[in-house]
Amino acid sequence: MPSYPPSLASSPSRHLSQYSTSSSTLVGGTANPTSTSMSTGASTTTTATLRYPSTRKTIYDRNLNRSRNAELSRASFAYLFMEMVSYAHRRVQGIQDFEKRLNEQGYPLGLKMLDLILYRSSPAGSSSSTSSTSSSGGAAGSNRPLRLLPLLTLLTTKLYPLLFSRPADSLEQSTTNPGEYMIIDNTPLTNQYISVPKEMSQLSVAAYIAGIIEGVCDGAGFECKASAHNTATDVWPNRTVFLIKFEDHVLEREKELERQGVK
Amino acid sequence: MSYYFVIISPADTPLFELTFGTSKAGGDGVPRFRNGETARYMNQFIVHAALDVVEEVQWLSPNMWLKVIDNYAPTNSHISCFLTGTNVRFMLLHQPSAITTASAGSRSSTISSTSIPQNPTSPQTEEAIRQFMNEVFELWVKTLMNPFYTIGKPIKSPVFRQRVVGAGRKWL
Numbered sequence: 001m002p003s004y005p006p007s008l009a010s011s012p013s014r015h016l017s018q019y020s021t022s023s024s025t026l027v028g029g030t031a032n033p034t035s036t037s038m039s040t041g042a043s044t045t046t047t048a049t050l051r052y053p054s055t056r057k058t059i060y061d062r063n064l065n066r067s068r069n070a071e072l073s074r075a076s077f078a079y080l081f082m083e084m085v086s087y088a089h090r091r092v093q094g095i096q097d098f099e100k101r102l103n104e105q106g107y108p109l110g111l112k113m114l115d116l117i118l119y120r121s122s123p124a125g126s127s128s129s130t131s132s133t134s135s136s137g138g139a140a141g142s143n144r145p146l147r148l149l150p151l152l153t154l155l156t157t158k159l160y161p162l163l164f165s166r167p168a169d170s171l172e173q174s175t176t177n178p179g180e181y182m183i184i185d186n187t188p189l190t191n192q193y194i195s196v197p198k199e200m201s202q203l204s205v206a207a208y209i210a211g212i213i214e215g216v217c218d219g220a221g222f223e224c225k226a227s228a229h230n231t232a233t234d235v236w237p238n239r240t241v242f243l244i245k246f247e248d249h250v251l252e253r254e255k256e257l258e259r260q261g262v263k
Numbered sequence: 264m265s266y267y268f269v270i271i272s273p274a275d276t277p278l279f280e281l282t283f284g285t286s287k288a289g290g291d292g293v294p295r296f297r298n299g300e301t302a303r304y305m306n307q308f309i310v311h312a313a314l315d316v317v318e319e320v321q322w323l324s325p326n327m328w329l330k331v332i333d334n335y336a337p338t339n340s341h342i343s344c345f346l347t348g349t350n351v352r353f354m355l356l357h358q359p360s361a362i363t364t365a366s367a368g369s370r371s372s373t374i375s376s377t378s379i380p381q382n383p384t385s386p387q388t389e390e391a392i393r394q395f396m397n398e399v400f401e402l403w404v405k406t407l408m409n410p411f412y413t414i415g416k417p418i419k420s421p422v423f424r425q426r427v428v429g430a431g432r433k434w435l
Contacts, residue, residue, distance in 0.1 A: 058422045059409050060402060111349055111414050112407040118327070118348040119404045143325035144348050150325075219349035253322065262323060 064119060071165065078193040085194055085205055095203045099227070103211035110159075110215020117158045118142050145220050146262055148246070148254055152181055159216055163209075164189055179246045183213065186236040188228075204228040206240045213242055223247040264383065265294035266435060267306040267356040268427070270403070272415050273349065275314065279418045279427075282306070285360075286432045296358060297338045309335045310354045313342040321346055327400070328393050331384065341383045345396035347403065349414075353396055357435075359383050395434040402426050 052058065088101040122142040145151040156168040174180035188206045196203050206228035214226035224246045231241050270279040284294040296302035313333035320329055333342040338358055345353040359382065382388060406412050406423055418424075 060405050060420075060422050060426055062405070064401065064404055064408070108414055114348040115351075115400075115404050115407055119401065122327075142327070144321075144327060144346065146322055146325050221350055257322060260323070263325075 064116070068120065074189075077189070081190055081205075081208070082193065084208070095200055098200075098203055099207035102205060102207040103214065103226075106208040106211025106213075107215040107218075110212040110217075111219040112215075113159060113162065113212065114216045114219045117154065117162060118144065121158065145222075147257060148181070148222070148250075150263075151217065151220055151222055152183075152244075155213060155216060156183060159212070163212070177245075179248070179251050181244045181246075183242040183244065184239070185209070185242065186239050188238060188240045191238040191240065202230075204230050204240060206242070209240075210242050213244065217244065217246075222250050224250070264290075264360060264435070265296050265358045266431065267294070267296075267302075267310065268399075268431070269307070269310055269354050270399075270418070271311075271314065271352040271354060273351060274415060275311070276415070277307075278351070278416070279423070281424070281427055281431070283428065283431050283435075285435055287435065292432060295360060302338075305338070306340075306356050309338075309340055310342060310356050313344070313354065314352065317344050317346065317352055321350070328396060330389060339383075343389075343392050343396070345400065347400060351403070353399055353403075355392060355396070357383050357388075357392070391434045395430050398430040398434070399427055402430075 084105060085102070088098055088105075092098040092101055119142075143150075145154050152171055156171050160166065160168045168183050169186045170182075170184040172182045172184065174182065185206070188209060190206050190208050191204065194205045196205070210226040210228040214224060217224045217226070224244050226242055226244045229241045229243060231239050233239050264285045266281075266283050266285070268279075268281045268283070269277050272278050282294045284290055284292050286292045294302075296306070298305050312335075316333045317329065320332060327346050327348075329344040329346055331341050332344045334340060335342070340356050340358045343355045343357065345355075347353070402423055406418055406420065407414075409420075412418070
């Protein structure tokens with residue numbers, strides 16, 4: 001806190017035009033000298049104060065690939081997730097409610113992950129330095145999933161490695177219901193350090209991961225309901241099946257796209 | 264050329280708006296739309312009308328960059344679209360400058376017709392817009408990575424605005 005210039009910290013309602021002149025001195029050499037043109041299009045932004053961190057770098061200065069191969073501490077995740085589960089536990093009536101709450105916590109994460117995955121798999125995003133070299137890469141971004149199969153492989157081979165550094169163990173289609181798909185995880189990270197009491201044996205805290213999956217599918221335009229189910233085996237006591245039920249109109253569109261030969 | 268750039272959420276609400284003019288070939292970065300004062304709402308109207316075309320096209324091509332998808336002849340406006348994975352639409356309305364402004368500047372007589380400020384459909388212009396969109400997409404993903412940004416809310420970050428203005432100046 002003491003590193004903020006007093007002029008920025010003391011005036012809570014600073015108009016943007018004033019702000020931009022002060023920001024150009026803060027950002028200094030890194031940004032373009034855009035402060036002069038700010039007045040042209042800044043009409044919609046209202047008063048805003050922005051506090052720069054002590055390094056003077058905002059989230060926009062950070063390369064999106066910086067943490068691409070970085071791994072997080074498993075202990076800290078386990079601790080954080082344990083707190084999320086106990087927080088939810090104190091506020092719910094039944095198991096369904098419990099799972100819904102965990103699902104809702106994962107959902108926005110999935111929405112955000114989708115664009116990050118697509119960015120990182122695009123030629124502009126995969127090169128180490130970003131916008132400056134993107135002029136050489138000719139292709140226009142990576143492809144959005146249009147059909148179910150590309151979406152599901154995106155989940156198992158892109159989303160899963162991003163979250164857990166490994167692909168999902170298996171992907172299956174329901175034999176009875178055409179709109180249902182299953183992603184199988186033998187060792188879900190969320191269940192590893194959570195002991196579910198006997199009276200709640202139906203509960204799967206992997207509902208959080210199901211929420212992430214649902215977020216990715218919904219974001220891509222494939223409305224669905226995703227749920228997590230315990231299917232313990234002797235070898236894999238935490239084995240979890242993520243059941244994805246796509247809505248009817250998604251399946252109708254799938255048929256139509258198949259007829260038109262869209263891949 | 265004058266530009267109106269807007270980011271539209273999957274629920275058709277605008278998240279971010281910016282109007283600017285070209286900075287290439289001696290442009291001063293100030294937008295000069297042909298429809299004058301009515302441009303402020305007409306541009307919004309034209310761009311939102313183009314969303315129908317986006318919805319027709321988006322399931323036929325997996326590309327994010329959909330190129331020029333619509334135009335509005337009365338003001339000679341062209342609309343380009345970039346679609347993110349979460350169906351957030353980046354729409355750019357671009358309108359070449361009127362002939363009256365071309366005679367005003369002595370330098371403009373030397374500009375060839377393929378230069379970005381004059382010709383809205385040339386490959387050069389398309390490439391420049393694509394680069395602009397890619398840069399905004401990178402900024403958009405960075406915005407998403409901000410834990411304090413909620414999906415579907417307007418982007419208020421002045422740094423984001425500053426960066427988009429910078430991208431517009433660089434490519435357009």
